[in-house]
Amino acid sequence: MSLDFIVMQLKFYKYQGTGNDFVMIDNRSLSFPKENTELVANLCDRRFGIGADGLILLEDDDAADFRMVYYNADGHEGSLCGNGGRCTVAFAKFLGIIDKDTRFNAADGGHRATIDDDGTVSLQMQDLTEIREKSNYAFLNTGSPHHVQLVKGIEDFDVYNEGRKIRYGLYGKRGSNVNFVEPLDDDCFAVRTYERGVEDETLSCGTGVTAVALAMHSQGRIKANQVKLRVQGGQLKVKFNKKDGVYRDIYLIGPAEQVFKGEIEC
Structure with a gap:
């Protein structure tokens, strides 16, 4: 008797970073x-x-401690996910691959990161050379493309419909993530993000808050090189340096934790 399908028992881990949650799979066996x-x-x-x-595979890498392979919730491989990167670092520590310092590869190249005993992960992002400034928004790529736009009354703002309109209407089929921003205090901003691939608002977006921090600094809305970003799922921090017109030493900082683990038939 032949079977039309094969049932696979898949072991997984669930991680979240300020509410941005991921299915994590140890795929060093490439199975x-x-x-x-x-x-x-x-x-x-x-x-x-x-x-x-999203779903993240942790794999071996000949040139680094590990490789992070990220998939959007729609099933397609995506560009860099900042919070996903932080969660992958925490996962690698859990698996015993790293201790407190690491270098890993992702879709946009190599990254360095550290993880503290309390689970705070500092992830180094790629240098940024270009921010496109428009009359009412900025566009930049922090490993993933991001639209950054100031709004008033962010708590009641229609992120889903307005974000979807910009994601498709302004950027076409390929699309962009869309971040809505409101200043709170000095060097602190509230951020809500519509994410392409998820096609909805997420509680947090790591590359998104990084884009917001750099865009706000580029526009002269902050002078400090460290920014607090309040998202729906908590708070993140971005620090950076700017030299010769290039943003360098960019770090996305925040918590990452394992929520649960299990097995699923698929």
Whole structure:
């Protein structure tokens, strides 16, 4: 008797960083069917799967401690995810691959990171050379493309509909993440983000708050080289230096933690 399908018992871990949550899989054996976009989307489904904003594979890398492979919730491989990167560092520490310092590779190249005993991860981002300033928004790529726009009354702002309109209307099929920003105190901003690939608002976006911090500094709205970003899922910090017109030593800093682990048939 032949079987039409093979059932796989998949071990997974669930991590979150300021509410941005991920299915984490140790794929050093390369046994996960990476080409199966439907499987990835099903695992990320909040009603019929595990539920997450994305799925991350941790794999071996000849040139670094590990490689992070990130998939959006729609099942397609994505660009860099900042909070996902921080969670992957915490996962690597849990697996015993690293201690407190690491270097790993992701979709946009190499990254350095540190993790403290309390689970705070500082992730170094790539240098930034260009910010496109428009009359009412900025556009920049911090490992993923980001639209940054100031608004008033952010708590009641229609992030889903306005974000979706900009994501598709202004940037076409490829799209962009869309960040809405409101100043709170000196060097502190509230941020809400519509994420492409998730196609909804997420509680936090790491590359998004990084984009916001750099855009606000570029526009002269802050003078400090350290910014607090309040997101729906908590608070993150971004620090950086600017030299010769280039933003360098950019770090995304915040908590990352394991929520639960389990097995699922798929």
